[in-house]
Amino acid sequence: MVESKFLPLDGATAVSQAMRQINPDVVAAYPITPQTAVVQNFSQYVADGIVNTEFIPVESEHAAMSACVGSSAAGARVMTATAANGLALMWEMLYIAAGMRLPIVLTVVNRALSSPLNIHCDHSDAMGARDSGWIQIYAETGQEAYDNTLQAMRIAEHPDILTPVMSCQDGFITGHGVERVGILPDEVVKQFVGEYKPRYALLNTDEPVTFGAWDFTDYYFEHKRQQSEVINSALPIIEDVFSEYTKLSGRPQPVLDTWEMDDAEYCIVVLSSTGGTSRAVARGLRAQGVKVGIVKPRLYRPFPAKYIVEAIKGCKAVAVLDRAISFGAPAGQGPLFTDITAALYNEGITGLNIVDYIFGLGGRDILPDQITSVFTDLQQIANEGQRGAMVRYLGLRE
Amino acid sequence: MTDRIRINLKDIVNNEERLAPGHRLCGGCGEPTIMRMILHAIEGPVVISTATGCLEVSTTVYPTTAWQVPWIHSAFENSATTISGVEAAYKALKRSGKIPADKEIKFLAVGGDGASYDIGFQWISGALERGHKLVYVCLNNEAYMNTGIQRSGATPKGANTTTSPVGDVIPGKTQWRKPFTRIMAAHDIPYVAQAAPHNYRDLMTKVKKAFAADGPAVLNILAPCPRGWRTESDQTMVLTKLAADTCYWPLYEVDHGKTVVNYKPREKKPVADWLKVQGRFRHLFRPAYASILEEIQARIDQEWERLLKEEAAG
Amino acid sequence: MKEYTAPRLDRPWSEVNPGGIVLDPGISVTYITGTWRTMRPVRDQAQCTQCLICWIMCPDAAIPIVDGKVDSFDYDHCKGCGICAEQCPVNIKKPHSVTGELGKVIQMVPESSEGGE
Numbered sequence: 001m002v003e004s005k006f007l008p009l010d011g012a013t014a015v016s017q018a019m020r021q022i023n024p025d026v027v028a029a030y031p032i033t034p035q036t037a038v039v040q041n042f043s044q045y046v047a048d049g050i051v052n053t054e055f056i057p058v059e060s061e062h063a064a065m066s067a068c069v070g071s072s073a074a075g076a077r078v079m080t081a082t083a084a085n086g087l088a089l090m091w092e093m094l095y096i097a098a099g100m101r102l103p104i105v106l107t108v109v110n111r112a113l114s115s116p117l118n119i120h121c122d123h124s125d126a127m128g129a130r131d132s133g134w135i136q137i138y139a140e141t142g143q144e145a146y147d148n149t150l151q152a153m154r155i156a157e158h159p160d161i162l163t164p165v166m167s168c169q170d171g172f173i174t175g176h177g178v179e180r181v182g183i184l185p186d187e188v189v190k191q192f193v194g195e196y197k198p199r200y201a202l203l204n205t206d207e208p209v210t211f212g213a214w215d216f217t218d219y220y221f222e223h224k225r226q227q228s229e230v231i232n233s234a235l236p237i238i239e240d241v242f243s244e245y246t247k248l249s250g251r252p253q254p255v256l257d258t259w260e261m262d263d264a265e266y267c268i269v270v271l272s273s274t275g276g277t278s279r280a281v282a283r284g285l286r287a288q289g290v291k292v293g294i295v296k297p298r299l300y301r302p303f304p305a306k307y308i309v310e311a312i313k314g315c316k317a318v319a320v321l322d323r324a325i326s327f328g329a330p331a332g333q334g335p336l337f338t339d340i341t342a343a344l345y346n347e348g349i350t351g352l353n354i355v356d357y358i359f360g361l362g363g364r365d366i367l368p369d370q371i372t373s374v375f376t377d378l379q380q381i382a383n384e385g386q387r388g389a390m391v392r393y394l395g396l397r398e
Numbered sequence: 399m400t401d402r403i404r405i406n407l408k409d410i411v412n413n414e415e416r417l418a419p420g421h422r423l424c425g426g427c428g429e430p431t432i433m434r435m436i437l438h439a440i441e442g443p444v445v446i447s448t449a450t451g452c453l454e455v456s457t458t459v460y461p462t463t464a465w466q467v468p469w470i471h472s473a474f475e476n477s478a479t480t481i482s483g484v485e486a487a488y489k490a491l492k493r494s495g496k497i498p499a500d501k502e503i504k505f506l507a508v509g510g511d512g513a514s515y516d517i518g519f520q521w522i523s524g525a526l527e528r529g530h531k532l533v534y535v536c537l538n539n540e541a542y543m544n545t546g547i548q549r550s551g552a553t554p555k556g557a558n559t560t561t562s563p564v565g566d567v568i569p570g571k572t573q574w575r576k577p578f579t580r581i582m583a584a585h586d587i588p589y590v591a592q593a594a595p596h597n598y599r600d601l602m603t604k605v606k607k608a609f610a611a612d613g614p615a616v617l618n619i620l621a622p623c624p625r626g627w628r629t630e631s632d633q634t635m636v637l638t639k640l641a642a643d644t645c646y647w648p649l650y651e652v653d654h655g656k657t658v659v660n661y662k663p664r665e666k667k668p669v670a671d672w673l674k675v676q677g678r679f680r681h682l683f684r685p686a687y688a689s690i691l692e693e694i695q696a697r698i699d700q701e702w703e704r705l706l707k708e709e710a711a712g
Numbered sequence: 713m714k715e716y717t718a719p720r721l722d723r724p725w726s727e728v729n730p731g732g733i734v735l736d737p738g739i740s741v742t743y744i745t746g747t748w749r750t751m752r753p754v755r756d757q758a759q760c761t762q763c764l765i766c767w768i769m770c771p772d773a774a775i776p777i778v779d780g781k782v783d784s785f786d787y788d789h790c791k792g793c794g795i796c797a798e799q800c801p802v803n804i805k806k807p808h809s810v811t812g813e814l815g816k817v818i819q820m821v822p823e824s825s826e827g828g829e
Contacts, residue, residue: 025490028483054490061522066476066521071471076490079481096472099729120652161728200733201469202484203491205443205503211732212471213458222725223460223732229725374469380481407764411780416771420740425748425791430771438768446818460732463720464740516745598768632794634821635769 001250007012011142015107015167016041018149020051021189022127024105025196028067028161030057032086033119034171035109039081060185061086065093065104065140072102073211075201077157080104083171083337084111091132098133099227103105103156104164106134107149110272111171112324112362120363121171123271123323127335130173130218135165135234135330136301138271140257143180144298145169147251150184153193155242162199163227163236170273172363184249222319227323232302256307257296260286260385264293265313266378269322271297274359274366278321281371291376300336305343313344314383317353319374321358331391334358353381361392370394402471403606405599406541414466421464422456424629426639428621429453429537433508436535436649439605442502447481447519449509453537454542457480457497462571475518478534478657481507485530503572504609505532511552512542514618515578519551526585526614533608534616538577539623547626551576554646555697556690559677564681569690574697582616588616591651591660592636600649601662607653628677637675644672645702650709657708669698718742741789743774749792751820753785754810758816759802766796794820 009017019027029039046055056071057247058064064080071077082090087108099102108126109174112118114358126136127255137152139145145167151166168285169175184192200209215223235255242253259279268278275296282292297304310317322334330336339357344352357374360366381387403592416437423430427454445468448454454471457464457586472480485505507525509518514536521681522534541559542548553574558564583590584712588611593601601619607701610617620641622634629637641647641662649661670691673679682691716739729735754765760782769777774790775782776804800816811819 025494026486028486052490052494054486056528058479058485059520059527062520063476063479063524066472066479069472070470070480071487072483073488074445074484074487074491076487078487092473093476098427099731100472100733131492197693200469200735202445203488203497203503205445205468207735208466208468208737210458210463210465210469210737211731211735212454212456213460213463213732214471215460215732218721219460219723219732222723222728223755225725226728226730229729245502291725362513402805404814408770408780411764412765415738417773418738419773419786419789420745421772422743422745425771426793426795427771431769435768436768458730458734459740459743461721461729461734461735462740462743463734466737517774581771596770623809628781630794631791632798634771634793634795675818 002184002248004178004184004249006063006182006357008178009181010037010178011143011145012037012109012176013041013168013372014142014146015149016148017183018341019079020045021186022150022153022193023051024053024079026056026068026284027056027072027080028058028064028071028077029080030058030061030082030086031062032061032083034111034175035081035083035086035107038109040106045249057231061089062093065090065097067359068102068104069093069097069102072097072104073100074203075198076279076336077105077196081107081109083109084125087129088113091129094129094132094134098336099223100162101227103162104154105149105156106166108163108166109171109175110168116364116369121173122361122363126166126168127324130164130301133163134301136162136230136265137165137167137299137377138175138297139167139169140273140275140296142174142177142181143251143320145174146181146183147249147253150189150192151241151245151253154236155234157196159199161230163231163238165232173273183290188248192245195398204335220241235302235304248349249316255297255299256311257298258311259294261293261311265291265382267293267295267315267318267373268314268319268371269295269308269336270298271300271323271336274321274323277366277368281368281375285372285375289376303343306347308340309343309349313349313352315352317378319378320354320356322356322358325358332392353387354379355381355387355389357394359389364395366395401601405602407699411436415426416466417457418466420462423452424625426624426634427594428539428623428634430447431634432537432601432619432621435595435598435602436506436605439602440504440609441520444506445481445484446473446502446506447477447484447506449477449513451510453514455474456542474513476516476521477507477513479524481505481532482525482528482530485532507532507534509536510543511536511538511540512550515551515576523585526587526616527583529613532614534614536616537621537627538616538618539621543623552578555694558681559589559678565655569681571686572644575581577679579618582618586655587615588613589653592618592647593649594647595630595663596635596639596640597649598643604651607651613702626678627690628700629675633675637661640672640675642668643667643670645698646672648702648705650705658706659709669695716736716742719817735745743790745791746788749790749823750791751794751795752787753790753792753796753818754821755784755818756804757784758809759804759806763801764816765799765801769795769799771795792823796806
């Protein structure tokens with residue numbers, strides 16, 4: 001294990017520090033709140049000559065991902081950052097980057113999608129991109145955002161994966177919130193991420209390759225099946241990277257961050273920063289003798305279905321907290337709930353009491369009392385044996 | 399400056415064909431001839447990005463490709479941005495020593511008129527403003543031919559397309575084409591030119607000048623589409639010559655802000671000579687549309703005069 | 713150019729190139745566009761002045777170069793567009809070696825008729 005140096009950093013700056021240490025060949029990015037700090041800080045590193053990166057100050061997020069696609073296909077190590085509408089504007093290119101198997105790392109500082117316009121945190125941006133073929137990792141803290149950025153690079157560029165990775169954290173909550181963040185020594189990061197050796201590169205002009213050919217009915221299906229296989233087979237490789245980084249940093253990097261789940265009767269499954277709030281409340285309830293637990297998936301794509309089912313299947317009642325709505329889904333449930341309930345069914349678990357809470361849209365605060373109320377609800381559901389409403393809302397004026 | 403460029407076919411005839419046969423562009427399409435001329439005018443390695451369109455789908459049908467150079471297509475609107483990413487990677491990898499310091503690579507982005515005048519307009523503008531060392535080529539066949547001849551910002555007034563059809567009350571496209579070449583020149587980049595393949599010497603000279611420029615360059619090249627223009631496949635070069643002779647498509651360049659008209663017809667032909675040989679303008683010769691023909695002629699005259707004035711202004 | 717055989721169109725998903733990349737530059741030559749032709753160009757080699765206009769104007773790179781000179785046509789790929797015949801600047805003095813007609817060095821003949829190589 002290598003000692004980290006601890007600094008007071010906001011989550012966005014923590015990510016830009018990770019980018020500085022990775023020292024990618026190309027960064028193409030466009031400013032958008034609450035991601036702007038990432039691009040600003042990185043631009044300063046470029047201006048000060050402390051990275052060798054070619055920074056492309058593009059005119060839109062679509063152009064950011066377009067330039068990243070060009071640079072990555074050229075054979076470069078490539079990173080970018082965005083949020084919300086910027087991610088939405090990239091949409092077309094997200095699918096193209098994944099379809100071309102280009103190992104780009106994108107840091108997303110999660111923010112609500114318009115309309116109405118809102119700059120604060122929810123997960124509607126990244127959740128909309130969950131089927132785009134990108135690996136998705138969600139961070140609870142600035143520390144995790146830093147750690148995940150470094151691991152994302154390794155995962156994306158693994159020769160058996162070669163798939164872009166979206167590394168997400170909560171806008172403002174961790175993006176702007178200053179915490180104590182441990183930074184590994186530059187040389188250690190350099191060794192950890194290693195040198196990127198592209199399998200195919202446009203700039204290898206002696207061996208001309210064609211990227212992005214028109215794919216007719218003969219082969220499109222086969223390419224998509226192969227892409228699906230790659231992302232779904234990535235889990236063990238991702239775990240290897242996680243465990244290597246755990247040994248290096250001394251900070252555990254589980255696929256599924258579980259707290260007191262061994263004997264938990266009531267549990268909350270939630271992504272990102274709300275994992276911390278939930279754990280704080282759960283700690284208090286445990287002290288009162290209520291057997292509560294928290295499950296926080298760090299990896300969302302590929303979806304760690306078996307791990308989640310294994311963790312929650314013994315509970316008396318489970319609450320999934322979704323910071324996004326899947327519009328038109330049954331009862332207006334959120335994407336995490338949809339995935340978890342599908343996973344339960346596929347593992348043969350049909351009797352579990354499980355409910356969904358939509359929370360925190362557009363940056364609405366999630367308060368400890370609300371988490372407490374969720375656990376109260378879960379106990380009531382278990383006691384009465386009635387699930388009641390499948391989809392509920394936290395912090396919404398009724 | 400590169401003022402003494404001589405194009406001699408005997409010097410290049412033994413060059414490798416970097417766009418191989420077996421591509422599936424229509425017989426008589428202007429695009430592959432132009433691409434061959436461009437590739438024969440480029441010395442040394444080149445990486446190409448191509449926008450979605452006829453050229454892209456016809457030259458790369460997985461698992462085949464007609465390209466013998468590194469080539470990428472990512473989307474419709476972003477070939478300029480994609481190549482700017484490749485160019486940035488080249489600079490970065492050269493700096494880090496992964497590409498030898500003496501290895502020169504050229505960067506070419508290609509798009510149709512839809513990709514250039516319309517959907518990719520902002521992407522091109524951004525790439526030019528950032529000053530990447532690249533050449534952007536618009537293969538201009540004046541409509542969305544790949545999707546079946548829909549009007550674009552490049553489609554000339556009066557043209558019959560599937561989204562500007564001739565009807566009982568509307569005589570084809572009612573708007574003038576966008577002055578794309580002038581807008582590109584307004585970016586104050588080192589080199590912008592208009593060309594056409596019948597004059598291969600002029601076209602290939604401009605390619606060489608564009609790649610020799612000390613910054614981004616844009617070429618707008620007229621590329622006849624027999625299918626969309628309703629012309630015979632062997633008329634491709636005849637048509638672009640008519641376009642130049644009628645001053646519908648002046649061959650000119652803006653070299654570091656200085657406009658030079660590279661071809662001035664001894665006798666400027668009436669624009670009707672250009673229009674009447676193409677099925678897409680056939681309806682304009684109905685007596686009812688005589689005023690549109692006059693409007694078009696007046697507009698061409700006005701544009702030509704303005705160009706000559708710009709040249710005279712130096 | 714490398715020698716190619718036509719690529720297989722029946723590979724299973726596990727064997728396709730990642731990301732749809734194509735690793736065989738110029739393998740399009742295995743696709744025969746010559747079957748599209750309804751008219752075929754024929755050249756009177758003896759009266760050809762080797763101006764190379766047909767070569768530079770050909771959309772399909774279907775005019776082979778042998779020892780720096782144009783030599784017949786690549787009928788596997790020539791689509792018969794007729795640009796070469798239209799653009800041929802040389803008016804022949806003697807009847808054309810294939811068609812027997814006066815006119816240009818390159819002339820178009822119906823694909824079904826005899827002629828060409």
